[in-house]
Amino acid sequence: MLYPLLCLIVLFLSIVLWIYHWKNPRCNGKLSPGSMGLPVVGESFQLFTLQYGSLFKSSLVDRQIVVSTDTDVNRFIFQQKGKLVQSWYMDSFDDIVGKENILSSHGFLHKCLRNLILNLFGSESLKEKHVSEMEELTSKHVGLWSCQQPSMIYDFTVRKLFGCNNEKLRGCNSAFLDGLISFPLNIPGTAYWKCLQGCNKVMRVIKIMSEERRETLTKKQDKDFLDVVLEEMNKAGTILSEQTALDLLFALPFAAFESASSAVVLALQYLQSNPLALAEQTQEHETILRERETKGSGITWKEYKSMTLTHMVSLMSNLQQTIRLGNIVTAIFRKVVKDIEIKDYKIPAGWIILACTPAVHLNPTKYEDPLTFNPCMKTNKQGRELNAGSKFFMGFGSGVRLCAGAEFVKLQISIFLHHFCTNYRWTVMKEGKAVRQPGLVFSDGFHVQILNKKFI
Template identity: 30%
Template sequence: MAILFGYLLLCFLVSAGFFIVFRASRSRRLRLPPGGLGLPFVGETLQLIAAYKTENPEPFIDERVNRYGPIFTTHVFGEPTVFSTDPETNRFILQNEGKLFEGSYPGSISNLLGKHSLVLMKGSLHKRMHSLTMSFGNSTIIRDHLLVDIDRLVRFTMDSWTDRILLMEEAKKITFDLTVKQLMSYDPGEWTESLRKEYVLVIEGFFSIPLPIFSPTYRRAIKARTKVAEALSLVVRQRRAKYEAGERKNDMLGALLAGEDNFSDEQIVDFLLALLVAGYETTSTIMTLAVKFLTETPLALAQLKEEHDGIRAKKSEAEALQWSDYKSMPFTQCVVNETLRVANIISGVFRRASTDIHIKGYTIPKGWKVFASFRAVHLDHEHFKDARSFNPWRWQNNSGAGSPGYVFTPFGGGTRLCPGYELARVMLSVFLHHMVTRFSWVPTEEDKLVFFPTTRTQKRYPIKVQRRDIFSQIKSKTRDQS
């Protein structure tokens, strides 16, 4: 046994030696970006994951940028990868989607979303479907149709709040209910809540090993994905029958059924499933973190309350927000921008080089992955003064904000710009309006941010809420002033 172990160890060391020599030779020949690929086969994946499981993942990139510069080579998730923390290079990557770069996602995500999801579509089909998705979240649609649903669903969820809540869970209910309404015209109920619980399991499997036999998390995610697909398939079949009978609905499913592409039920299910994930996870996290950052910045919270108390004072207690109200929230938009910048729900995007690419004096070999890091740019002191502090005032009159425009990319860019970016901003603004005008709150315990496998708070941000009688406060303030 000892001889066998020694033989295996010798083979490993020889293989590792050849790997290191070959790697160094290839690097010199191609002029790869500088960097270190870490251990053979494992690379630097463990260091990356360990950093992102903490509240401060910056040192992983900071140390390499200080040593190698804003573009460096590493080896993560089984592949050599070029990291870019340079906004110009990130812009080049985003703008050349489908030309020099193509989307690349871990197998676990691809399998769980489905082969017909928007994130995996390419070419003209992706262009058509991306445009269709954006058409259901543009300012006109939000103003004329969705704003009333957003206001109603936020109120509906907040009406049930008593004493202590987990804010992230409550925010997820709001975003999921709105997305289901937008996609399939379903109002909140037992069916939507049951579907949401299965979605939680699907998302947990995104960054697991895509082998059910080795990963219980992935195994649970696959089972949950099957349940979600079955539930959505039933909805699609029922709606298709009604559509063929002449019944029409103005939602995403209705547009897919009426389209010229003649999508199969499987294609529609994959498409809807992925959009539900996108609308559910990211926006709810932004809502939670906005409240967390404001709570930790009392002056900003006070100014936000003043802005929204002024809006609510002109309306009755039950009156819904109008588009003109949304447009009269200048400081709220500063808070939204700063939350997006500091939180970095999408920390960056992976792409794969379709050919050898020459940029900034380096070569990215064909087939290599690249990672355009938005987080590194947003938290760079060269672009934003005191970049790692929450400071919504930096956005007033555009002072202190990064320039040029492509420095701030919370929703990505290029042909894969997040199609729901405008809807997310409106949802967050409406949520904050009702949060600050209806409640005061205090965290019940310390809660830290982590960024792997997704950005979230460790304890789902538990808070104790107390209802505000804003109209009595306004009357009292008016009497005092007079």
């Protein structure tokens, strides 16, 4: 009788001690304020409703984290080159996107993958190869919107990656988003399980395409991204493994599609609600058409760059405001490699930092009336310009891991708005409700009636 009682006492004390250590994690310094929540679960369900200041500790799915909404802390974290922090995502994310995906890679491997992407989506490649093709595809797809729902951005991205538009690659879109950052319950019927099933199918298609392409690689002159990746794999001493290449080819279509497509819909929504901004932007785009030397020709790189400098101030203002309010990426994770002392607090090695960029973009102390779409806003309250990568505007991230596809997204949206504003008028028939899963999606769609100006 005494032995079972002693076992119960030991078990009870062990649980109490475990909970105590969970609530009071060890730290050779002063931790930021906050609560660790319940053991294991932590504060996963109420994390973004907590209010402990701009820097606080918490826990997310059995991970000790520090949440930062502080502009200086976020800027400091993003400027690190792997010495104090490194990129990190939840295990379920890596299971879906691939263990060797570019977001979770570090050091020389990340640099190699980033350079490969910039060869496709960087400024030089866009300037020399993709502007006219992007405009042609945009014109074609917008013309079809009245009778079907084409995926303009997805189709262009897949064509640039694989040289064709394989319909089998589409099947994973919705399931991918639903399960991307979900509880890793690999049980039939769950979002995580559906996502894994869809991703496995897409990965098999990409692998088959890669194997078939290897047989004709040396014969091709007009190379797409798949050719470039395979050539890189064949180089002596390459660090690019087959699995890394497959993970990269799998992730890029979704990354390009989700960021640009959501921003396009938001831009239309915001412009429709601001007639003055729409009128100014339309007038500026029509001025470009009138001043074009060759009538009927397509948009040039020079015209696009003029949009970002002087000629099209309202376009880039509209684009910046769309990205600032839309907050396509809600959080960026970093894992602490060495103890960090900042703002009188210590963040221990092994902890996760969750940099919450929307808290900066929507902060009333940083922006005047931050929830309002205001294309006239060129600076924040402190007079700082809203440049990409600054600590006040992180729509494309910041620092050494600034989004490699940022220029591609801006070009895609700019060409779309240029074509749309000069050739069409539209009426919103049904505004979809924007929700995050975790990416920004419109659950009921965004329904517009489009009229060609030629027939009005």
